[in-house]
Amino acid sequence: MSSIVRDVVIAGGGTAGWLTAGVLAADHGERLRIRVVESPDVATIGVGEGTWPTLRDTLRRIGLAESTLFRECDAAFKQGSRFDGWCDGTANDRYFHPFSLPHGYLDADLAAAWLDDGAPRPFADTVTPQAALCRHGRAPKQAATPEYAAVVNYAYHLDAVKLGTLLREHCCKVLGVEHVADHIEGVEARDGGDIAALRLRERGRLAGDLFIDCTGLRALLLGGHFEVPLIAQRDVLFNDRALAVQVPHADAQAEIASQTVSTAQDHGWIWDIALPTRRGVGHVYSSAHVSDAEAEAALARYVAASGGPAELPPVRQIRFDPGYRARFWQNNCVAIGLSAGFIEPLEASAIVMIELSAALLSEDFPAVRQDMDIVARRFNDTFAYRWRRVIDFLKLHYVLSRRSGTAYWRDHRDDASVPGELRELLRLWRHRAPSQRDFPRGEEIFPSASWQYILYGMGFRGENRVGRRDLRGAAHAFFAETERATRRLLDALPGNRALIGHIRTRGLPPV
Numbered sequence: 001m002s003s004i005v006r007d008v009v010i011a012g013g014g015t016a017g018w019l020t021a022g023v024l025a026a027d028h029g030e031r032l033r034i035r036v037v038e039s040p041d042v043a044t045i046g047v048g049e050g051t052w053p054t055l056r057d058t059l060r061r062i063g064l065a066e067s068t069l070f071r072e073c074d075a076a077f078k079q080g081s082r083f084d085g086w087c088d089g090t091a092n093d094r095y096f097h098p099f100s101l102p103h104g105y106l107d108a109d110l111a112a113a114w115l116d117d118g119a120p121r122p123f124a125d126t127v128t129p130q131a132a133l134c135r136h137g138r139a140p141k142q143a144a145t146p147e148y149a150a151v152v153n154y155a156y157h158l159d160a161v162k163l164g165t166l167l168r169e170h171c172c173k174v175l176g177v178e179h180v181a182d183h184i185e186g187v188e189a190r191d192g193g194d195i196a197a198l199r200l201r202e203r204g205r206l207a208g209d210l211f212i213d214c215t216g217l218r219a220l221l222l223g224g225h226f227e228v229p230l231i232a233q234r235d236v237l238f239n240d241r242a243l244a245v246q247v248p249h250a251d252a253q254a255e256i257a258s259q260t261v262s263t264a265q266d267h268g269w270i271w272d273i274a275l276p277t278r279r280g281v282g283h284v285y286s287s288a289h290v291s292d293a294e295a296e297a298a299l300a301r302y303v304a305a306s307g308g309p310a311e312l313p314p315v316r317q318i319r320f321d322p323g324y325r326a327r328f329w330q331n332n333c334v335a336i337g338l339s340a341g342f343i344e345p346l347e348a349s350a351i352v353m354i355e356l357s358a359a360l361l362s363e364d365f366p367a368v369r370q371d372m373d374i375v376a377r378r379f380n381d382t383f384a385y386r387w388r389r390v391i392d393f394l395k396l397h398y399v400l401s402r403r404s405g406t407a408y409w410r411d412h413r414d415d416a417s418v419p420g421e422l423r424e425l426l427r428l429w430r431h432r433a434p435s436q437r438d439f440p441r442g443e444e445i446f447p448s449a450s451w452q453y454i455l456y457g458m459g460f461r462g463e464n465r466v467g468r469r470d471l472r473g474a475a476h477a478f479f480a481e482t483e484r485a486t487r488r489l490l491d492a493l494p495g496n497r498a499l500i501g502h503i504r505t506r507g508l509p510p511v
Contacts, residue, residue: 272306
């Protein structure tokens with residue numbers, strides 16, 4: 001058998017399978033034969049409705065029109081996240097994590113200057129117009145802005161099930177990917193341990209050179225066949241269940257929020273995502289701290305208080321074991337998506353991890369089997385690092401909270417539950433702001449600016465700060481420019497609903 005890697009078999013569809021197929025097909029064209037096996041018996045989880053700005057580049061990379069995304073996936077703009085009640089649970093407890101880099105971030109020590117001034121305004125409002133744009137329901141671009149271009153940085157809220165369907169149609173009709181609608185019943189191995197073929201219920205044997213496990217939390221290939229264990233993280237981040245529900249807008253003509261709203265609860269938190277036709281709402285919680293019935297009651301209270309129906313619509317429960325695989329690439333099998341790991345929905349890291357996995361696989365694709373072990377080792381090293389950074393970043397939200405009314409929040413602050421790397425960073429940040437030096441690898445999921453938004457949004461201040469005096473002095477000019485830009489953009493940018501309506505009827509200019 002030839003050692004050339006040509007036949008790629010992707011086990012599982014959904015966002016992970018079809019996004020990976022699209023990237024590989026767009027980058028490698030006819031050199032690869034790509035087949036996606038999607039079981040008619042297995043429903044897509046389809047809960048993740050928030051994305052990161054990287055998805056704009058990924059969709060442009062595979063040739064999917066942005067206007068089509070808005071029309072087919074009930075998409076809306078996302079400019080960041082708003083956190084309600086996370087600091088201390090008081091009435092005015094609210095801060096933003098916007099997607100835009102602080103103005104002057106690379107040229108001035110903005111955080112030090114803001115702290116020296118006594119933090120007179122919220123940090124996000126001081127360094128970027130985006131928090132104000134979110135509060136006023138402004139879109140991140142204009143009708144004349146070309147597809148995927150931005151006036152301010154943005155991602156999407158969307159219907160994840162519809163996204164999977166759109167990606168499948170695009171991959172098959174435009175990029176030449178083959179769709180195999182069949183159920184996987186087993187795995188056939190070669191001497192030496194590689195997977196030789198999948199055994200399908202209807203089609204029988206499906207052979208390949210490289211197998212990509214996109215079977216979700218079941219991880220049929222990497223976890224089931226290869227028995228690669230999950231590195232559990234429940235002792236760090238306790239949430240292991242979510243209740244998801246779809247609710248109508250209280251006012252069908254009201255502005256569409258362009259941020260995910262994350263509202264702290266006694267034993268978890270609730271996401272609230274606005275799409276053009278509905279809201280997606282869900283309660284993420286720890287079963288060790290609250291019962292399912294109590295969690296559903298909290299969700300019902302939130303929905304009713306936020307303008308939803310008094311009686312909760314049908315609720316879907318998702319159970320998960322927070323953690324990531326000890327290895328993501330074993331022999332000729334690589335896991336992408338939930339099969340590689342899942343922690344919790346906070347900060348919407350699931351889809352961006354799919355994007356990063358697909359991109360690295362494509363850019364470092366092994367031409368022959370003999371190269372695969374080298375590529376696998378590099379891939380495993382990269383994603384072990386990325387998963388640790390995701391965990392540290394999510395934990396930051398909890399460990400800085402001053403909520404103390406329940407054991408859930410007190411336990412999150414227990415030093416034994418805080419990863420050692422995060423403890424070290426917090427110790428350093430008492431005296432200086434997070435910087436690029438703290439996150440030296442390229443393509444960080446959460447750049448140092450994101451850590452600043454959370455750190456200072458949560459009320460962290462520090463003491464005996466050090467830093468370059470000249471970089472502090474330059475900051476005030478950038479603060480003034482941000483104020484002027486905020487006024488200008490509030491006047492110039494349309495509302496979200498108006499622009500989304502324009503896109504759905506008339507489209508955006510092509511790139």
